Amino acid sequence: MTTSSGTGVFFDGLTSRRQDVHVSLAEEDLAVLAPDGRMLARWPLGQLREAFTTSGRLRLTRDAEGPPARLELADGPLADAIRAAAPALHAARASERTATRRVVLWSVAAVVSLTALGLFGLPALADKVAPLLPWSVDRRMGEVVDAQLRYLLPTGQGGFACGETATEAPGRAALDRLAAPLERAAGLPVPLKITVVRSAIPNALALPGGPIYLFDGLIREARSPDELAGVLAHEIGHVAHRDGARRTLQAGGLSFLFGFVLGDFAGGGAAVFVARMLSEASYSRQAESAADGYAVALMRRAGGDPAAFGALLARLTGEQDDDGAEAERKRSPLDYVASHPDTLERKRVIEAAAGPRSGDAAPLLTPAEFAALKAVCGANPSKDDDA
Ligand SMILES: [Zn+2]
The missing domain is CATH 2.30.29.30 (Pleckstrin-homology domain (PH domain)/Phosphotyrosine-binding domain (PTB))
Incomplete structure (x- = not known):
């Protein structure tokens, strides 16, 4: 040289x-x-x-x-x-260039977020940003939240999800039959992924990007397949409206979003999201009515009874019912009703939107299929099981 x-x-x-x-x-x-x-x-x-x-x-x-x-x-x-x-x-x-690019991105992100916060405030900003996100972001959020939920939720013996063993498989098949016409009618750009959670808590929730959790406790409360289909339709409404992503943004703040952009999305925002989702009213009243409206329209398109969901809601509150007064239920903060307030008012709105139903409509599942679905988590004893 x-x-x-x-x-x-x-x-x-x-x-x-x-x-x-x-x-x-x-x-x-x-x-x-x-x-x-x-x-x-x-x-x-x-x-x-x-x-x-x-x-x-x-x-x-x-x-x-x-x-x-x-x-x-x-x-x-x-x-x-x-x-x-x-x-x-x-x-x-090269690595210097990458580091420089990251710094520039973060600076832009910080400026944009501060400006946007000043203009809109965080909730309104999340409203504006959520519909603009690519669905892949919803799905990635959903995956992280899913992992956290599986870790955090107390579930019974036999694993987190029901319907995976031979004895529970018929119930899972019935659920898939119930969900298929809803998924077809919804035509979402992401596949639905419904998990039956082995938990006696009567609840259902939608994660960002498509995963829906249907708790065994809620399945046991249902008296008809159309009531459960209504629950699914409502949760599909949250997915379609990007409510999970919106909520995740509100809970985790913008750092969460920019964490995605820069590829180091960690559990912080997701942990906050999970905690809030499980411990307090999940979505805004507006988001709930929008999901209810979506559910009524979707149930009608799928050939189900749109009003059935309202009946289940009212029964879950336990204050008032078609059957008359019912004893006040002991309610866990994780109950569906706790995360979905104004239940009776919602029932009235749902029934008004649903209108009268033609008498010749068949239920979405046969009695045998519905019975199998009710047993999708096996023979867990449930004192409220009166169906
Ligand atoms: Zn809801």
Whole structure:
């Protein structure tokens, strides 16, 4: 290898003084010499790093302990020779570019989020942003939330999901039959993934991007397949309206969204989302009425009874019913009713929207199929099981 030399500017890292220097490239190292010949630095080629610069010059630092000295060279034969002799420079340069891009993205993200927060406030902003997200973002959020829920939810013996063993399979098949016309009629851009959760809590929820959890406790409350279909239709409404993504954004804040953009979405936002979803009213009243309206229309298209869902809601509140007064239920904060307030008012609205039903409509499942669905989690004893 030929030795190459030229001139440059050296900063010793201790003072701000710039020194014109003579630079000499040898086999093993790069020597930096003062005009009087004094050796200022001798940097092994393996320790050379290229620092970011927009000037087109080659700015070198040394990856070692000591003051942050740097050497600047004009582009030219010497700079090229150094780049060729120290291959680590190239890799370092690429990762430097990536890091720079990340910093720029984060800065843009911060500015955008602060501006948007000032203009709209977070809930309104989430409203505006959620419909713009690609569905892949919903799905990724859903996956993370799903993992957290599976970890956090107390479930009975036999695993988180029902319907996977041979004895529970007929119930699962019945559920798939119930859901199929709803999924067809909904025509969502994401596949529905319904999981029956082995839990006595009467609840159902939709995760961002399509996963729907139907709790065994709610299946046991249902007195007709159309009531359960109504629950599914309502949850499909939340998926279609991107309510899960909206809620996740509100709960996790924008850092959550930008975490997606930059590819290091961690559990923080998801944990907040899960905690809030399970412990307090999940969606806004507006989102609930919108999902109810969606459910009525979807049930009608799928050939089910749109009003059945309202009857189940009213029975879950336990305050008032078609059958007359019922004893006040002991309610877990995780109950469907707790996360879906104003149940009786909603029942009235649903029934008004549903209108009268033609008498010859068949239920969505045969009695045998419905019985199988009711037993999808096996013979868990449930004191409220009066169907
Ligand atoms: Zn809802």
